[in-house]
Amino acid sequence: MKRESRLVRWIFWTIVVLALFLLGFSIGWFAHRSNAISHKHKPSGDYLKEFLDEMQTDLIRDHLRKFTRLPHLAGTEQNLKYAEQIMKEWKDFGLDSVEMVPYDILLSYPDKSQPNYISIVDHSGKEVFNTSLAEPVPQGYEDISNIVPPYSAYSPKGHPQGELVYVNYGRTEDFFQLEREMGINATGKIVIVRYGKIFRGNKVKNAMLAGAKGVIMFSDPADYWAAGVQPYPDGWNLPGGGVQRGNVLNLNGAGDPLTPGYPAKDYTYRLNLEEGVGLPKIPVHPIGFHDAIHLLKNMGGQIPPNNWKGALNVSYKTGPGFTDDFKSQKVRMNIYSNNQVARVYNVIGKIRGALEPDRYVILGGHRDAWVFGGIDPMSGAAVVHETVRSAGKMVKKGWRPRRTIIFASWDAEEFGLLGSTEWAEDNARLLQERAVAYINADSAIEGMYTLRVDCTPSMHTLVYNLTKQIASPEEGEEEMSLYESWHKRDNWTNDRDAPRISKLGSGSDFEAYFIRLGIAAGRARYTKNKAKERYSSYPVYHSVYETFEIVERFYDPTFRRLRAIAQVRGGLIFLLADSQVLPLDPTEYANSLRKYATSIAGMAQAVPEQMETYKVSFEPLFSAVENFTAAAGDFHEHLRTLNTEDPLQVRIMNDQLMYLERAFIDPLGLPGRPFYRHVIFAPSSHNKYAGESFPGIYDALFDIENSADPEKAWREVKRQISIAAFTVNAAAMTLIQPA
């Protein structure tokens, strides 16, 4: 053999050897790497589309039909039956586990043998007029038993008799106007108040503070009647015999009135009824406007200002009492309702997270309804049901989210958000350490106009990105995204070219999760055109006319709007549960905080001379907002350089994102409201429904004009500014790179 040839051969074999080695090395390396990547979880973009596409209008229709046939008030057998059915179906759909979680809580029902009503009695005590004992039952439901007559849940028993005073919406400012401008004292009177503007429990609280001995609430057509629409069943307006039920508690987030702060289990200590949280001390009863006319028409006293006048053909005189001809007549309330401890059932279903089973994304909504719950809550529950079905189908196909998803069917929401609050109390430690987000699923529709989203600022970006991937449900908008459809109907402001997103208030089951525990939260539903439709919620709200048919015939005949809502709610939990980096955006929080700080400082600036006198400065708050903005910006930068291959680094940043909302919780709570602990968002003390930003400062400013001691009142404002500034600074610290 020649040397050359040997050299060539040697080179050849060296190359072969090297090549083989490299091949082996590469395969070894990547075998390990792909192992690591598979560990890191499969990319989920494709699955999102599949998940959203799987949701079907027909099935949502079927779910809604199925769960609205019978009344299913909290604590009744029928509501347990629906719970059992939901549990079974969720299991069939493919969830990893579904369980029933009971609590024994205080509920309130009318006495079946002694109906509640209101009378006008003459001088001899004879009843000359009685309000109806029930709403006229809608067609097709004539044979249904167990329709609870309209009542105000948790009203004490009682028979107050006396003169009526009309108090408009019963807001704090209405009572001030009544007392200060009209010189009318409601002490010892029965007040008659129209529904709307604020939560009915606040109306009752205000009436109690004013010394009233009873409260009558009615739905005025001015507030529950859409122009040009027929009353149900020919349209979706409230008939004159229709009545809004509802609880009249002032819980401020306490949950079960007898076990504030703790879950209502068998061994749990219970307060005596007299000690119960938020229970009204005077009888309360609701009526429809046909009955209201009889109570209002002969009222005497002053002609009130125009904004006190509703749409009935009466003068809306304030009283007290009736006009001359009817002077001797009085009003008597006859209330026989009972408070009783009863068992309610949450249904909790789970899909275990593949990589981070200890991170929870929750989709929860209530199941209990005042009667059939056609809109409230079953339009929402049907949407959840379809979401669970779609998620289950994906699981059966082999998909599994990075994080754990929890689906909840809450009980007893109508009695003060009780089922969801008890579960939050029961699981507070787990939720505090592990919950990434809570998406609420109450009524999916309250109008026919466009999307409505209320959420924490850190979800803004996510909501926009998601709705761009969902189709508009509106006819003629087949090529349009939900985002575009929403945007063209409800742009935010002149400053911001994007669809409007609102603050979270309260009045639904997210409350304990967001306002007590500080879990990022949001809700979405289809809504009315707020600019034109001025009525509160929707006309048949909490009446017997909330049927399956009202949705099928008027609100969403194609069920495409409900599907769009299912896709929004479902898409949110999908992306929150499955994205490697949590889709939460601190820079949006920074923007919102600046807006809120400016707004609340502006409110105080209404009295600049007092600001001067009492040395009130918002400077610490603005400075804190700047700190937060800088920290959010740095965090955003850092996120861009994140090594997504490193599971610990990803987890660390995700923890910062998850705990950001938690940082706004003040463990001491808002003044006098230990369970409202979110410093940035909570209802004001004057209306549970509306979310205020910086509620502590807001309430303190609200109290300024009513305080006998302005120095003290301003000190409270200063204290609240200090707390807000500290909280925002502390939240900023959580965004800085650890250690």
Next chain:
Amino acid sequence: MKRESRLVRWIFWTIVVLALFLLGFSIGWFAHRSNAISHKHKPSGDYLKEFLDEMQTDLIRDHLRKFTRLPHLAGTEQNLKYAEQIMKEWKDFGLDSVEMVPYDILLSYPDKSQPNYISIVDHSGKEVFNTSLAEPVPQGYEDISNIVPPYSAYSPKGHPQGELVYVNYGRTEDFFQLEREMGINATGKIVIVRYGKIFRGNKVKNAMLAGAKGVIMFSDPADYWAAGVQPYPDGWNLPGGGVQRGNVLNLNGAGDPLTPGYPAKDYTYRLNLEEGVGLPKIPVHPIGFHDAIHLLKNMGGQIPPNNWKGALNVSYKTGPGFTDDFKSQKVRMNIYSNNQVARVYNVIGKIRGALEPDRYVILGGHRDAWVFGGIDPMSGAAVVHETVRSAGKMVKKGWRPRRTIIFASWDAEEFGLLGSTEWAEDNARLLQERAVAYINADSAIEGMYTLRVDCTPSMHTLVYNLTKQIASPEEGEEEMSLYESWHKRDNWTNDRDAPRISKLGSGSDFEAYFIRLGIAAGRARYTKNKAKERYSSYPVYHSVYETFEIVERFYDPTFRRLRAIAQVRGGLIFLLADSQVLPLDPTEYANSLRKYATSIAGMAQAVPEQMETYKVSFEPLFSAVENFTAAAGDFHEHLRTLNTEDPLQVRIMNDQLMYLERAFIDPLGLPGRPFYRHVIFAPSSHNKYAGESFPGIYDALFDIENSADPEKAWREVKRQISIAAFTVNAAAMTLIQPA
């Protein structure tokens, strides 16, 4: 070529190719793997030994000498100077960052121009005896200025004059005995109380509740004198002119009295002085026993029971007032101290964690001293200083702990744990989400006998394992471990063959971390022989005689005891910061919970007929303890199968371990004490120093015998059992595998 030969060659080359491929594959695989392991952090066993061995007795001596030359009361210039020096040295030692963190808090000082004292005045008001204005200054310190005279910090100014009543230790039971058995009413009197048994602030609170108008506290030799030991400087006993300083607040964990719940920053809202938390409303002053004799010797009234008698040559009569011959004499207190807002400084040093920078292990102890702080706190601060030096040296060598270590030199501990509490308030959100453990470093020595450890049950196993790796500091025990030395001197009980570990009480800087925030905590120091040495703390406690020399000459001439304490404290933070799996043991918590439940139920069983009448059952608590025990056992099993190669799985289990202590926090706090939130451990309302298990139940049971309404009192017991049972159940849930 023959076919055979070709076959052989073919086989040969196939084997070569396969072998090469496999070699390459293996190298590729393991290259990746070792990459993963290096990411996972180097094993740290060897480093622990190096870290502990680095700590030197001579250097601890030097540190102690350096920082005890001058008085350094909180809020004084000298204490800032020491802070600056510590900051500089910690930087030099090699920490990643060291910063000074100031707060502006309420402090209290005597008026330099008007000294505090107590007089006996005759009928004409002439002072016939005055207590000393200062302690005799120890040799070698004669030229030192700024020795603050003995006083009770936060005493209001005042000049109460009246009759004395002797109230023994001033415990709740002492006042009961006084009022109920001896029929003596302290209303309007000045009470004289001996130091010891309970926190002095509780004595003052009890005196206020009893209606007293002033409090005089003295150190009785029965409580501050060791048999056969000379007074300082010839021994370590308290001279007759020595006095215990101390604050007399009842903060219950609030921190700065003017900013409860929030850090005392420049923009922080401050309460008015009258609203301040825990401030005594009556003058208080401390004296030594030479002065006490003069006040006690002529007292009239009843001869008290023997356990009220101290070791002075007086009869310890209760009063009120003096005996016949001295009847016209009264006692007058002359107190001129001022409360003032002043700036204090914490020094915070950090070593950034290599893999989990967002997990914090804290070693904190105070720097401020009443005078020189020879024992309290500088024996502890010297130990921290040496620990920092050793850790810094390791960092310089390339070591870096898995988690972040934070070293803290707290200010104003003597004024109510203020520096540490303000920092905890400032960083509450970060600590809540990220703190793994807090190790306290107050005085490192209070006796010459053996080790004393107070810690959360989940640290028991860690403490035992660690002390087996540390040498006994005692002469003649050169071959013995600290564990063995400790074990032979202080075995736990008959049930358990291991050294005794105690519950954490309060009275030092761990309070906000453990009892408010629920961070696993522990402390270690060298202690006396409790069985034989009955005096409280140590004789010269809080006097001017706490010098460097008392440590060098009596407590630890070789400084080996202090080094052992440095190794215990340092070893704890080392292992907590660097172990891959957190060395916390839930099964030990389960064992302790069972013991505590049995013990508190036994306390209630003292009155079995009342338990029956009011239907009180501890069954839910025992059942919860069983649930916890089962969950801890399962967790322990699961830990054995943990895939330690998977960073996410390790993190998830570590999070469960970290958050276990947090699960015992009740956000609503104990009754009336919003900042004491740990349901398992807190001081009782009757003595801040001692840690009670199930303090809510304990306090409720304590109140039974004093309640005018036993039904109501027992309802409170039941409520507290319910809360305890719920909390233990909730903690158990955190140990179950997530989702």
